Amino acid sequence: MAKGFVAVTVERCKGCGFCVEFCPTHVLALSSAFNSKGYHPPYVVASDKCSGCDLCGMYCPDFAIFGARYAR
Amino acid sequence: MNEMAIEMEIPEDAFNPVEPFLRMERMPHIWCPGCGIGTTVNCFVRALLSSKANLDNVAIVSGIGCTGRVAGYARLDSFHTTHGRAIPFATGLKLANPKLQVVVYSGDGDLFAIGGNHLIHAARRNMDLKVICVNNMIYAMTGGQTAPTTPGTAVTSTAPYGAYEPSFNLVALAEAAGASYVARWTTYHVTQLARSMGEVLNKKGFCFIEVLSPCPTLYQRRNKMGDGLETMKYYKQASKIRNGAPTGECALSKSGEIVVGKFVDRDRPDYLELMRAQMSETLGSRFAEPEVPVCSL
Amino acid sequence: MHADPKGVLTGVHFLDGDHACCEGALAAGARFSAGYPITPSTEVVERFAARIPTVGGIFIQMEDELAASIAIQGAVWGGAKAFTVTSGPGFSLMMEHIGYAAMTETPCVFVNVQRGGPSTGLPTLPAQADMMQARWGSHGDYGIIALTPNSPQECFDLTIQAFNLAEEFRVPVMMMLDECVGHMTEKVVIPKADSIEITPRRFTQRAVDQFHVFEPDEHLVPEMAKAGDGYRFHITGLTHDERGYPSMNVEVQDRLLHRLQDKLKPLANGRAIAETEDLDDAEVVVVSYGITSRVAQRAIQLARQRGIRVGKFRIIQAWPFPEQRIREIAGRIKAFVVPEVNLGQMVYEVERAAAGKAKTIPVPHAGGGVHHPQTILDAILEAARI
Numbered sequence: 217m218a219k220g221f222v223a224v225t226v227e228r229c230k231g232c233g234f235c236v237e238f239c240p241t242h243v244l245a246l247s248s249a250f251n252s253k254g255y256h257p258p259y260v261v262a263s264d265k266c267s268g269c270d271l272c273g274m275y276c277p278d279f280a281i282f283g284a285r286y287a288r
Numbered sequence: 289m290n291e292m293a294i295e296m297e298i299p300e301d302a303f304n305p306v307e308p309f310l311r312m313e314r315m316p317h318i319w320c321p322g323c324g325i326g327t328t329v330n331c332f333v334r335a336l337l338s339s340k341a342n343l344d345n346v347a348i349v350s351g352i353g354c355t356g357r358v359a360g361y362a363r364l365d366s367f368h369t370t371h372g373r374a375i376p377f378a379t380g381l382k383l384a385n386p387k388l389q390v391v392v393y394s395g396d397g398d399l400f401a402i403g404g405n406h407l408i409h410a411a412r413r414n415m416d417l418k419v420i421c422v423n424n425m426i427y428a429m430t431g432g433q434t435a436p437t438t439p440g441t442a443v444t445s446t447a448p449y450g451a452y453e454p455s456f457n458l459v460a461l462a463e464a465a466g467a468s469y470v471a472r473w474t475t476y477h478v479t480q481l482a483r484s485m486g487e488v489l490n491k492k493g494f495c496f497i498e499v500l501s502p503c504p505t506l507y508q509r510r511n512k513m514g515d516g517l518e519t520m521k522y523y524k525q526a527s528k529i530r531n532g533a534p535t536g537e538c539a540l541s542k543s544g545e546i547v548v549g550k551f552v553d554r555d556r557p558d559y560l561e562l563m564r565a566q567m568s569e570t571l572g573s574r575f576a577e578p579e580v581p582v583c584s585l
Numbered sequence: 586m587h588a589d590p591k592g593v594l595t596g597v598h599f600l601d602g603d604h605a606c607c608e609g610a611l612a613a614g615a616r617f618s619a620g621y622p623i624t625p626s627t628e629v630v631e632r633f634a635a636r637i638p639t640v641g642g643i644f645i646q647m648e649d650e651l652a653a654s655i656a657i658q659g660a661v662w663g664g665a666k667a668f669t670v671t672s673g674p675g676f677s678l679m680m681e682h683i684g685y686a687a688m689t690e691t692p693c694v695f696v697n698v699q700r701g702g703p704s705t706g707l708p709t710l711p712a713q714a715d716m717m718q719a720r721w722g723s724h725g726d727y728g729i730i731a732l733t734p735n736s737p738q739e740c741f742d743l744t745i746q747a748f749n750l751a752e753e754f755r756v757p758v759m760m761m762l763d764e765c766v767g768h769m770t771e772k773v774v775i776p777k778a779d780s781i782e783i784t785p786r787r788f789t790q791r792a793v794d795q796f797h798v799f800e801p802d803e804h805l806v807p808e809m810a811k812a813g814d815g816y817r818f819h820i821t822g823l824t825h826d827e828r829g830y831p832s833m834n835v836e837v838q839d840r841l842l843h844r845l846q847d848k849l850k851p852l853a854n855g856r857a858i859a860e861t862e863d864l865d866d867a868e869v870v871v872v873s874y875g876i877t878s879r880v881a882q883r884a885i886q887l888a889r890q891r892g893i894r895v896g897k898f899r900i901i902q903a904w905p906f907p908e909q910r911i912r913e914i915a916g917r918i919k920a921f922v923v924p925e926v927n928l929g930q931m932v933y934e935v936e937r938a939a940a941g942k943a944k945t946i947p948v949p950h951a952g953g954g955v956h957h958p959q960t961i962l963d964a965i966l967e968a969a970r971i
Contacts, residue, residue, distance in 0.1 A: 221296045225304070230321035233517040238476075255321070263294045273304065274334065274478040277319060277326030277516075282304040311819070314830060344815040349659070360819060360831060365812035367662065368821035368831075369655060370685055376619075376652035380659025380667070381812060383643045384617055388663065388813050409648040567638045576591070576641035578616065 220268015220285045224257055228280035231255035235272035235281050241265035244272065309333045309343075311363050318357060322516020324475030324501030325355055325422055329362070331478055332393070332420065335485030346389045349378040351398035354429045354503075355422040358393045372402030375410045378417050383578075386560055389418070389489060396423040396498075397435040400456055404436075411465035411494045416558045418488045418495045423458060424503035425540075432506030439542040443510045458498045460535040463552050468493030470535060470552035474500040476523035477548060484550060493558045500546065511542070586785050588612050588745075590778035591640050597774050602740040602767040603628035606696055606760065607636065609744025610668050612781055615694070616642030617665040619656035621649055621675060624708040625764040626698035629670040650675040654682035658691045662820065664811035666748055666786070668694035672764075673702045676715055676722070684723030685822050686757035687845060690799065690807060692786065694747045696760040698767040701952040711764035712952030713875050714927035719759045720904045728846040731759040731904035732858070733874040737771045743901070746858075749784035754848055755806050761903060763926065765876035765955060793817070799841075800827040805848035849905050857907030860899040863889075867896030869968040870914055871922045872935050874900040876955055881924055884961035893969045903931060908938040915939035920968035924948035924961045944971055 222243065229251060236244045236258050243266045244258040251257050258281065260266070268285035276282075306329070319325050336343065343364060350359035352371035359366040365388075369377045374392045382390040392399075399407050399421050410417060426444060427433040433446040437458065441450040462470045469488055473481040481499060488495035502508055502519035513519060523546060530538075531549040538547040557565070567575040592611035600608070607629045610618070616637070620630035634644040642665070647653040650671055657667035671679060676697045686693055699715050701707025715722075719731045730750050734743045740762060747758040789796045789808035798818040799807050807827075810816045823831040824838050852858075862885075864870065869888075873881040878899045888895045898914065898921075900907065911934075915921070920943050923932035928949045936945040948964045950956050 218296070221298050221302070223296075223298045223302055223304070228316055232322040232515075234322075234327070234520060237517055237520065260294045260296055263296045266296070270305075271478065273306070274330045274482070275327055275475075276330065277323055278316065279304060279306050279310065279326060279330070282302075282306070284299075284302055284305075287299070311830075344817075345813055347812045360821060363817050365662075365817055366819045367659075368819070368823065370681055370822060373651060373655045373682070376647060376656045377659035379645070379647075379652075380617065380619060380656035380661075381663045382659075383645065383656075384660035384663025384665040384667070385811070385813055405648055406652055409652070563643075571638055574639050576639050578642050 218264045218266045220266045220283050222260060222266060222272055222281060222283040225280045226251045226257045228278050229255055229257035230278050231257065232277060234275040234277070238275050239272055240269065241267065305337070306330055306333045309336065309363055310361055314361060317361055319354060320505045322502055322504035323354070324424070324516065325358065327475040327478060328420065328422055328481065328499050328501065329358060331482040332485055334482040335489055338486045339489040341389060341489060345387055346391065347381060348391045348393055349374045349381065350392070351394040351403060352429070353395040353398045353427065355393065355395035356398060372398055373406065374398065375403060375406040375417065375419070379410060379415050382416055383560070386416070392417055392419045394421065396421055396425065396437045396458065397427045400458060400461070401436050408461070408465040411462055411467045411496070413559045414466060414468055414493045414556050416492050416494070416560065419497070420485065421458060421496065421498050422501050423498050424501045424507055426503050426507040428503045428506055432510060439540060442507070442542055455540070457535065457539040459538055459551055462496040463535045466494065467496045467552060468554055468556050469495035471550040472498040472500070472538065472548050474523040474527060474546060474548060475502070476520050476527065493556055586783060588778040588781035588783050589614055593778040593781060594775050595777050597772065599770055600737050600773045601628070601770045602734065602737045602762055603698060604632050605737040605740040605773045606744050606762065607632040608775060609741040610694070610748070611636060611640060612775065613666065613745040613748035613783055615666045615668050615748065616640070617657065617660035617667040618644045618669060619647045619653040620644070620670050621647055621653050623672045623675045625700055625767050626670045626672045626696065629696055629698070650678040651682070654679035654695070655685070657693050658682065658686055661691050661693050662812055668696060670696040670698070672698050672700045673706060673715055674704070676718065680722040683729065683757055684725060684727060687723070687727035687729060688822050689820050690755040691757065692751035692755050692809070694744070694751055694758050694760060696762065698762040698764060700764050707953045709764065710953040711876060711955065712926050713763050713877065714930065714952060716761065716903060716927065716930040719761055726842050726846070728849045729757055729759055729904055730754065730849065730852065730902065731761050733761045733900055733903050734766055735875050735878045735899070736766065737769060737773050740766065741773050741775065745781060745783065752784040752786050753806070755809065756849065759904070761875070763875045797827045798829045799825060801844060805844050852902060853905035853907065854909040857910055858902035859907055859910065860901060862897040864896040864898070864914060866894050868894045868919045869922060869965055870896040870898050870918055871924070871961070871965065872898045872900060872911070872931070873924050874903060874931065877924050877926055880956045880958055881961050883958040884965060887958065887962050888965045893965060895965055900931065906934045906938065908934070911935055911938035912940065915942040918943050919971045920944035920946055922946045922948060922961065922964045922968050924950070924956050924964065926950045926952050926955060944968065
């Protein structure tokens with residue numbers, strides 16, 4: 217069971233790839249699907265690896281993703 | 289989605305911690321894909337949170353340019369002023385109400401070209417201002433012209449055959465002018481940047497943080513240096529953290545080493561402390577403390 | 586409300602215009618000034634620097650006029666009444682920020698002690714050649730208020746009025762002195778604080794979610810706020826909507842720009858501040874302001890001695906131009922005579938307002954001195970012969 221989760225606001229994403237690249241546990245990848253602006257948003261490929269560190273949220277220039285720990 | 293999307297359970301009350309600090313009704317913002325300005329805003333918000341500042345007392349002042357747009361998106365008392373003049377506006381704001389935490393958030397051209405004179409004097413005075421300078425080495429908003437930070441031989445719209453002017457070393461300039469705190473990070477160094485921003489929110493005096501950021505649409509594209517992600521990877525690979533390094537040895541270049549870190553952190557009396565000391569010394573009991581705020585008649 | 590006694594130097598004084606202007610600012614409640622030295626205005630801020638530390642406030646000498654003209658606006662949004670002081674070359678540097686003050690509706694006062702121009706010109710000698718610049722000097726369409734004192738006493742009184750008008754209309758106000766009035770020393774009576782009326786800043790009392798920093802009231806003027814009160818407002822020089830958010834389209838531009846000028850219309854009409862004499866049966870009216878009005882006073886006296894029915898219209902509020910009053914007078918006289926220490930500026934406003942109903946005779950002077958009364962008298966005689 218993962219320690220944390222990520223939530224993506226798909227429509228705000230500009231497909232820059234920062235979150236995918238800098239997630240320390242490689243939770244994300246850019247999808248081949250598009251949002252309505254034509255960008256490829258990230259999607260979760262390894263949910264059990266997510267620690268909720270929110271580095272993705274810190275990097276995202278478009279405020280389109282954030283991570284958090286599950287409350288215990 | 290084509291791929292096998294893995295569902296994550298997202299708690300109902302989850303929210304992006306940056307959103308309460310933004311004027312969400314104005315989203316999406318105008319910044320390009322891969323631009324680092326939004327990243328610096330995330331760091332700033334984390335710093336505000338960790339400093340436990342009363343946000344009603346935090347005012348943000350910016351100039352003109354892509355970074356200047358930060359003021360318009362921040363849900364604080366925010367002032368989008370004229371090109372190069374955020375610092376003197378911020379000076380007046382701070383002196384009229386010293387209880388305010390006044391942050392200047394602007395770009396390299398705005399703060400160091402047209403605004404250069406004001407920056408050096410505010411640093412000289414040790415005015416209690418926190419200056420965050422996003423340095424993308426270009427005038428982005430107007431289409432990618434040469435900035436005083438554009439490194440030689442980069443191509444810009446006003447240096448189509450390559451720049452040849454020596455470029456400013458912003459951290460050395462800030463230190464020489466008298467800044468009490470000088471640091472440089474890149475948009476890759478989100479944790480350190482947020483920490484630096486938190487430090488300056490708790491420090492009195494003129495504090496300066498330079499943040500290197502990609503401008504993928506203009507600077508990187510014209511110089512065939514890849515997109516925002518490529519630039520972030522370059523920042524990661526080329527950066528060397530040297531806290532306390534002499535700022536004169538921290539000049540930047542087009543694709544060389546990037547020295548980052550906290551270079552200056554000194555204690556000097558700020559402008560108002562100096563003013564009070566001198567006035568009390570000369571006038572004694574006749575010195576009338578400026579009311580805070582200075583007269584709201 | 587009444588002035589704060591801390592800033593009122595009650596008594597009978599012998600002061601020059603610059604010094605009296607400073608006292609007017611203090612009496613009006615100004616507690617912040619940012620300035621830069623420039624002849625012949627420097628004494629205003631020198632006195633403020635000497636006075637404010639015992640009154641309670643801040644003076645800061647900035648690194649240039651660009652900084653001074655925006656620092657005062659930062660102070661205004663921090664809650665202070667603020668002003669800056671300059672002369673021609675500095676006034677030119679301040680133009681962008683005068684436009685910013687007009688666009689952001691920031692109440693503040695700019696004092697210009699006019700000197701010979703253009704460029705470095707005649708730093709120690711009088712002129713009145715920045716009058717059009719006061720109105721049109723910044724780019725774009727906007728409005729300002731400008732007052733023209735003609736004595737040190739008026740430098741005191743009108744500076745208070747300048748601050749009051751700035752607060753009432755949420756607009757930058759230009760105090761257009763000239764070097765003569767600024768440097769002449771005369772009796773200045775400063776009354777007790779409780780007989781000086783000042784207009785307090787109209788800080789909003791609304792709830793945070795009910796307040797919009799550019800939402801006009803029934804007089805087309807929005808309420809004010811200051812940083813630190815929790816309103817989290819946004820100010821920008823970009824064309825903006827009532828919330829202050831950039832909104833760059835034709836409709837918002839039209840609405841905003843019209844309101845910035847329309848809100849000042851009462852001053853162009855019935856409320857225009859002027860001093861008039863003998864208008865009822867006049868056939869010639871001398872329109873003048875500042876130091877020229879004192880020379881004109883002598884010329885008018887001489888003309889009356891010769892039996893000419895000459896009236897006086899002394900402009901005290903130059904902008905908005907008192908066009909309604911001039912238009913009304915034009916309908917019943919032969920000619921206006923307009924002496925100015927410039928090569929013709931306000932005379933064109935008179936001509937425009939007169940709309941051909943009366944002749945307009947300019948009496949220019951390139952600057953560096955004042956008219957001889959005979960020169961103005963000659964123009965009056967010429968006007969009377971029409």
